[in-house]
Amino acid sequence: INAEADYAGLLADRKAHIGRNLSISYQEPLKIVRGALQYLYDDKGRTFIDCVNNPSHVGHCHPTVVRAMQQQIATLNTNTRYLHDHLVDYANSLISTLPPSLEVCYFTNSGSEANDLAIRMSRHYTQQQDVIVLDHAYHGTSTVAMQLSPYKFDGKGGFGQPAHTHKALNPDQYRGAYRYDDAQAGPRYAADVQDIISRLQANGKGVAAYICETLLGVGGQIPLPPGYLQEAYAAVRAAGGLCIADEVQVGFGRVGDAFWGFELQGVTPDIVVMGKPIGNGHPLAAVVTTRAVADAFNNGMEYFNTFGGNPVSMATGLAVLQVIREEGLQEHARVTGNYFMEGLRKLKAKHAIIGDVRGHGFFIGAELVRDRETLEPAVPEIDVIVEAMKQRGFLLSTDGPLHNVLKIKPPMVFNKANTDALLHHLDAVLDSL
Numbered sequence: 001i002n003a004e005a006d007y008a009g010l011l012a013d014r015k016a017h018i019g020r021n022l023s024i025s026y027q028e029p030l031k032i033v034r035g036a037l038q039y040l041y042d043d044k045g046r047t048f049i050d051c052v053n054n055p056s057h058v059g060h061c062h063p064t065v066v067r068a069m070q071q072q073i074a075t076l077n078t079n080t081r082y083l084h085d086h087l088v089d090y091a092n093s094l095i096s097t098l099p100p101s102l103e104v105c106y107f108t109n110s111g112s113e114a115n116d117l118a119i120r121m122s123r124h125y126t127q128q129q130d131v132i133v134l135d136h137a138y139h140g141t142s143t144v145a146m147q148l149s150p151y152k153f154d155g156k157g158g159f160g161q162p163a164h165t166h167k168a169l170n171p172d173q174y175r176g177a178y179r180y181d182d183a184q185a186g187p188r189y190a191a192d193v194q195d196i197i198s199r200l201q202a203n204g205k206g207v208a209a210y211i212c213e214t215l216l217g218v219g220g221q222i223p224l225p226p227g228y229l230q231e232a233y234a235a236v237r238a239a240g241g242l243c244i245a246d247e248v249q250v251g252f253g254r255v256g257d258a259f260w261g262f263e264l265q266g267v268t269p270d271i272v273v274m275g276k277p278i279g280n281g282h283p284l285a286a287v288v289t290t291r292a293v294a295d296a297f298n299n300g301m302e303y304f305n306t307f308g309g310n311p312v313s314m315a316t317g318l319a320v321l322q323v324i325r326e327e328g329l330q331e332h333a334r335v336t337g338n339y340f341m342e343g344l345r346k347l348k349a350k351h352a353i354i355g356d357v358r359g360h361g362f363f364i365g366a367e368l369v370r371d372r373e374t375l376e377p378a379v380p381e382i383d384v385i386v387e388a389m390k391q392r393g394f395l396l397s398t399d400g401p402l403h404n405v406l407k408i409k410p411p412m413v414f415n416k417a418n419t420d421a422l423l424h425h426l427d428a429v430l431d432s433l
């Protein structure tokens, strides 16, 4: 296939009329025209197994979700200024998955917008401005969310670190300051959060919020070390700040052992931000918080969001939760994710380029290195691998500050046969390097 010739007109039009900083995946671009569960089909009739699109949580075009959306959009789509059963039904379903203290929902249309709102709430509640984030984190594309995202503000085209944002160490046990052999790594990384708070206090400041993904996505597919959030949350709360869990990538059963990533750390956040998977690709996101935080935000100014909480989005969200339950997808993610990681660890024993395999359920990373001692990142090898896997029908992606982590977060219906096939082909691609 000569993609450049085949898609020349489309690429030229795109270049002319679409912002040029929208990227296109893969050296040879793909034109996907149809999706069904974990499969994507291009205009040449090729089939790909999707290993990376976590927003299509229960599968591309899942029929239960599609029918619910079709039915509602053919009936009514308005806004939250009218009463509608779906709004409260969905809020009730959502909070039934959360600890009882998290009981008030606000609906938005993207994870960025939800993080933006969560920060605004924390500033109302605490009357403070300063926010602690993790180094290399990404929390979204709105102006406020960008200011929470070292991945953006420290990178090309970024405006640098804002005065109110403070970066804590990325608790990376593979190449960070405290590693897998350190049983106290969690508390040691959390001590860095305490240090930031102490410095703020010494300057007469407080902390509005500490925001952190409960497994790190853009930071490099990193599960948090045991005890990390418990200690970090305790430090933040002792200083009067709020703890925000960004579950946009990892929530909704993906980690298998729990419905939410924060449960793996034995903590309860003050605010949970969710997005991507909850609408199965439809733009739906949410902020769920405590009564006290919601009351402080209910300060006389109306909160109105044109699309947030509309009946079509609510019907979509209800259908996604129904499918997760009916198909046992959380348990499936646990079993199949563990099987997947076992397979990757076998490949690691054979191929020196795989330096680390980590994750939880269907949130998996394989960090590629040229040297297991120096941990030199295997770049550009990783791009060659991703491209070769695409040629073999598997859509993978890369992540991490050094661009050397294979990112695996498939739709939750990804199965054992898909796993076996992927591992077989990855083995062959690594053999051929």
Ligand code: PMP
Pocket (backbone or CB within 6 Å): 109, 110, 111, 112, 113, 115, 138, 139, 140, 141, 213, 217, 218, 246, 248, 249, 275, 276
């Ligand atoms: N938080 C995290 C952890 C994310 O990964 C993303 C998107 N990659 C966002 C927030 C922003 O979500 P959205 O793109 O829906 O605005």
